[in-house]
Each structure stands twice: as C-alpha cells, then as structure tokens.
Amino acid sequence: MEDRIIITRNTRIKKENAKYLILIEQNPYMQFKRLYKELKLDVNNFSFFTRCSICNLDLEKTDKNLISNKIPQLTYLNTNDFFICPNCKKIYWKQSHYDFFINKIIKLIYDKDNF
Numbered sequence: 001m002e003d004r005i006i007i008t009r010n011t012r013i014k015k016e017n018a019k020y021l022i023l024i025e026q027n028p029y030m031q032f033k034r035l036y037k038e039l040k041l042d043v044n045n046f047s048f049f050t051r052c053s054i055c056n057l058d059l060e061k062t063d064k065n066l067i068s069n070k071i072p073q074l075t076y077l078n079t080n081d082f083f084i085c086p087n088c089k090k091i092y093w094k095q096s097h098y099d100f101f102i103n104k105i106i107k108l109i110y111d112k113d114n115f
C-alpha cells in the first residue's frame with residue numbers, strides 16, 4: 001500500500017485499507033488550516049506554489065526572454081523569475097498575489113484567534 005492520504009469532502013467515502021481525511025470546511029483557507037493541524041505539516045520545509053494549478057506538475061524555471069511574447073510587457077520589465085508548466089505551458093511568476101497568499105498562510109498558522 002502506498003503511503004498516501006486521500007483528502008476529500010465526500011463524507012460517504014468507504015475505502016478499506018486507505019487512510020483518508022474528510023474536510024468539512026468549505027472555505028479553502030480553513031481547509032488549509034485543518035490540513036496543517038491534522039497532518040502536522042512542517043511549513044518550514046514546505047515549498048509553496050511550486051506546482052501547476054491545473055496539472056499539479058512541478059514547475060520549471062524558464063528564461064523570461066523565451067516567453068516575452070506571452071506575458072504582459074510591464075510584468076516582463078518588472079519581474080525576473082518565471083516558471084512554466086512542462087505539460088500545459090502555463091506561465092507563473094511571483095507578484096502581489098504570491099505575497100498575499102504567503103502572508104495569509106502565515107497568519108492562518110500563527111494567529112491563534114483564527115484557530
């Protein structure tokens with residue numbers, strides 16, 4: 001048996017010989033918080049936003065000159081690190097949304113009022 005845990009919102013799941021965690025939370029931030037607590041995630045050794053949100057494959061660093069015609073010009077000028085999905089070719093970069101989510105995650109983990 002693989003050492004995997006099924007994470008689901010399906011309350012009727014009945015799989016023998018499988019570990020699973022049923023999420024009752026609907027809010028994705030509260031779902032993350034539950035996963036953090038239940039699975040005792042070590043966020044210090046966590047790599048956030050390193051997978052494609054569509055394919056779930058590891059992103060690969062790419063040269064911005066190779067994708068310059070596929071990103072907004074201001075982004076091209078103001079950003080140096082770009083990542084691409086090897087499968088669907090979606091392009092990712094760290095901007096304000098990245099900082100927003102990292103700060104949100106930190107707040108969820110360390111703000112006891114949110115627990």
Ligand SMILES: [Zn+2]
Nearest residue numbers: 052055085088
């Ligand atoms: Zn992809």
